Amino acid sequence: QSALTQPASVSGSLGQSITISCTGTSSDVGGYKLVSWYQQHPGKAPKLIIYEGNKGPSGIFDRFSDSNSGNTASLTISGLQAEDEADYYCCSYAGGSTLVFGGGTRLTVL
Amino acid sequence: QVQLVQSGAEVKKPGASVKVSCKVSGYTLTESSMHWVRQTPGKGLEWMGSFDPEDGETIYAQKFQGRVTMTEDTSTDTAFMELSSLRSEDTAVYFCATDVSAPYYLDYWGQGTLVTVSS
Numbered sequence: 170q171s172a173l174t175q176p177a178s179v180s181g182s183l184g185q186s187i188t189i190s191c192t193g194t195s196s197d198v199g200g201y202k203l204v205s206w207y208q209q210h211p212g213k214a215p216k217l218i219i220y221e222g223n224k225g226p227s228g229i230f231d232r233f234s235d236s237n238s239g240n241t242a243s244l245t246i247s248g249l250q251a252e253d254e255a256d257y258y259c260c261s262y263a264g265g266s267t268l269v270f271g272g273g274t275r276l277t278v279l
Numbered sequence: 280q281v282q283l284v285q286s287g288a289e290v291k292k293p294g295a296s297v298k299v300s301c302k303v304s305g306y307t308l309t310e311s312s313m314h315w316v317r318q319t320p321g322k323g324l325e326w327m328g329s330f331d332p333e334d335g336e337t338i339y340a341q342k343f344q345g346r347v348t349m350t351e352d353t354s355t356d357t358a359f360m361e362l363s364s365l366r367s368e369d370t371a372v373y374f375c376a377t378d379v380s381a382p383y384y385l386d387y388w389g390q391g392t393l394v395t396v397s398s
Contacts, residue, residue, distance in 0.1 A: 170340065170341065172323065172325075203383055205383070205384045205385070207324070207385070209324075214374055214388040214389065214390055214391055215316075215324065215374070215376075215385075215388055216388070217384060217385055217386045220381070220384045221381075221384075224380075224381070224384075226386070258323065258324050260324075260326070260385070262383045265338065266329065266331065266336075266338040267326070267338060267340065268314070268326040268329075268383060269326060270316075270323060270324040270325060270326055271323070272323045273323040273324065
């Protein structure tokens with residue numbers, strides 16, 4: 170199972186919006202539409218941000234939204250804040266009770 | 280609240296095995312699957328496999344088949360991941376994570392266990 174493809178890095182200014190893409194295949198992202206997103210700060214465990222459109226820890230990640238089209242899922246962060254600077258990973262169900270992660274995207278807030 | 284607490288860091292020699300534990304509280308192991316994810320230094324997350332308590336079935340990523348064993352002790356609400364035939368490339372932080380809210384969405388994570396493989 171190959172890792173999903175994410176951009177290595179993205180950047181945005183405070184208050185702006187950014188989008189991170191996650192591209193897979195019809196065997197994972199496109200086939201099942203079961204994609205979740207995780208935020209990881211250095212030295213910390215990943216945290217679930219969002220899944221299935223708008224589900225996730227309520228009140229914590231309200232500026233985050235996700236979408237899914239074809240074999241590509243996307244995470245959008247609006248109103249960028251300094252604390253959003255972190256690594257972001259997508260994860261997709263890949264059939265047979267297996268999961269596959271993306272390679273991760275480093276977000277820099279300017 | 281749900282908590283997953285993992286065992287401490289380990290240093291192993293090549294060829295040895297390591298067994299990492301993950302004790303849960305705030306829910307019971309039988310309520311959701313336990314997944315194991317690793318992160319090699321400076322790299323991304325890698326799903327290793329999971330244990331489904333409904334049928335006792337383990338599913339392992341192809342890369343780790345034959346080397347990894349995931350088990351649970353429901354009497355102590357502790358999950359275990361054992362990796363054998365260790366090599367230097369297995370040096371990584373190993374996380375346990377569970378999908379309490381919905382299958383395949385990892386909403387609770389352990390703090391991670393650093394396993395260093397070095398001669």
